[in-house]
Amino acid sequence: LREGLELEGISRSFRVGSREVWAVQDVSLEVGRGETFCLVGESGCGKTTTGRIAAGLIRPTRGTVRFRGDDVWRLSREDFATFRRSVQIIHQNPYASLNPLHSVEHILAIPLQRHHPGLSRREARQRAAELLTMVGLTPPGEFLPKLPHQLSGGQRQRVSIARSMTVEPSVVVADEPVSMVDVSLRAGILKVLERLRDEAGVGFVFITHDLAVARYFGRGGSIGVMYLGRMVEQGPTEEVVARPIHPYTRILLDAVAEPDPARTRTRRRIEPRSMDVPSLLRMPPGCPFHPRCPWYEPGLCDASVPPLRAISGRGSRSASREGPAASGRAVACHRVDESGELPPMAAVAPS
Numbered sequence: 001l002r003e004g005l006e007l008e009g010i011s012r013s014f015r016v017g018s019r020e021v022w023a024v025q026d027v028s029l030e031v032g033r034g035e036t037f038c039l040v041g042e043s044g045c046g047k048t049t050t051g052r053i054a055a056g057l058i059r060p061t062r063g064t065v066r067f068r069g070d071d072v073w074r075l076s077r078e079d080f081a082t083f084r085r086s087v088q089i090i091h092q093n094p095y096a097s098l099n100p101l102h103s104v105e106h107i108l109a110i111p112l113q114r115h116h117p118g119l120s121r122r123e124a125r126q127r128a129a130e131l132l133t134m135v136g137l138t139p140p141g142e143f144l145p146k147l148p149h150q151l152s153g154g155q156r157q158r159v160s161i162a163r164s165m166t167v168e169p170s171v172v173v174a175d176e177p178v179s180m181v182d183v184s185l186r187a188g189i190l191k192v193l194e195r196l197r198d199e200a201g202v203g204f205v206f207i208t209h210d211l212a213v214a215r216y217f218g219r220g221g222s223i224g225v226m227y228l229g230r231m232v233e234q235g236p237t238e239e240v241v242a243r244p245i246h247p248y249t250r251i252l253l254d255a256v257a258e259p260d261p262a263r264t265r266t267r268r269r270i271e272p273r274s275m276d277v278p279s280l281l282r283m284p285p286g287c288p289f290h291p292r293c294p295w296y297e298p299g300l301c302d303a304s305v306p307p308l309r310a311i312s313g314r315g316s317r318s319a320s321r322e323g324p325a326a327s328g329r330a331v332a333c334h335r336v337d338e339s340g341e342l343p344p345m346a347a348v349a350p351s
């Protein structure tokens with residue numbers, strides 16, 4: 001992927017006491033210019049760790065991160081610094097990510113002058129004002145002298161977005177960018193990010209626990225659903241949302257408000273067998289979703305971890321040359337057949 005970012009077979013472990021705990025296992029994704037890859041899942045599923053690996057903040061234990069075709073962990077110091085500038089991260093907490101003692105002008109001018117060493121103070125101020133206009137903080141002259149505590153949560157997140165744009169990144173990892181912003185301000189922030197993607201060609205790794213947000217922001221792109229550190233389903237957003245295959249994705253989508261009330265009345269809701277989410281410290285054997293899965297089959301589902309494999313049927317794009325996880329439709333479930341079908345719910349084995 002010459003212009004973009006690619007994660008191939010990424011795993012990352014951490015030491016917890018004397019144990020090695022795998023936060024992310026064998027995750028692959030790619031994002032090019034103006035594209036979106038949405039990573040969704042519950043908290044603790046490994047999506048933030050994956051995002052930090054994508055941004056070069058954490059080194060993977062296994063697997064390769066490529067930027068413009070190069071393995072970033074084999075780059076020279078100088079080229080690695082360029083990669084780090086080219087892939088920016090927007091954190092979920094706009095309160096913690098801005099220096100409380102710096103004015104908005106200062107927050108934007110520092111990276112601007114670092115990125116363009118010849119820039120005068122006046123020029124940096126002018127560029128900062130343009131960035132504020134771009135993220136909808138107008139008139140910019142009103143916002144430049146303000147300190148972070150004088151801004152609302154939504155305004156702070158817009159300043160964070162403007163700051164990430166000071167270095168003209170190719171890719172932005174947006175880690176729950178609207179989850180800590182007031183509900184009434186979320187649509188505005190998403191619109192700003194959309195403009196950066198569609199007009200400036202920025203690629204997005206968009207991390208969210210909220211499938212409704214992923215469905216909106218990820219349309220036209222790809223989506224990956226993570227559960228306990230693994231990708232369980234991956235594919236074009238519209239296809240996954242219209243026809244989820246993996247039991248976990250089906251349950252997640254069932255929890256999102258159904259726009260058509262007639263369908264809600266007639267459709268059978270899929271409930272998990274258990275509401276307890278196992279932790280990474282107590283990983284169940286076999287399929288990590290088996291303690292909660294309504295399709296669980298004893299002796300099959302708890303015997304081995306299902307690999308992420310390409311699904312050939314029903315209008316899905318074929319797996320890419322890099323393998324099923326890189327594009328096309330792929331699912332990690334022992335009971336899904338070649339064409340992407342699960343057996344009927346009635347055939348589910350008792351737990």
Ligand code: SF4
Pocket residue numbers: 246247248287288289290291293294295296297300301306332333334335336
């Ligand atoms: Fe459910 Fe078994 Fe598929 Fe896991 S492998 S998602 S337990 S049916």
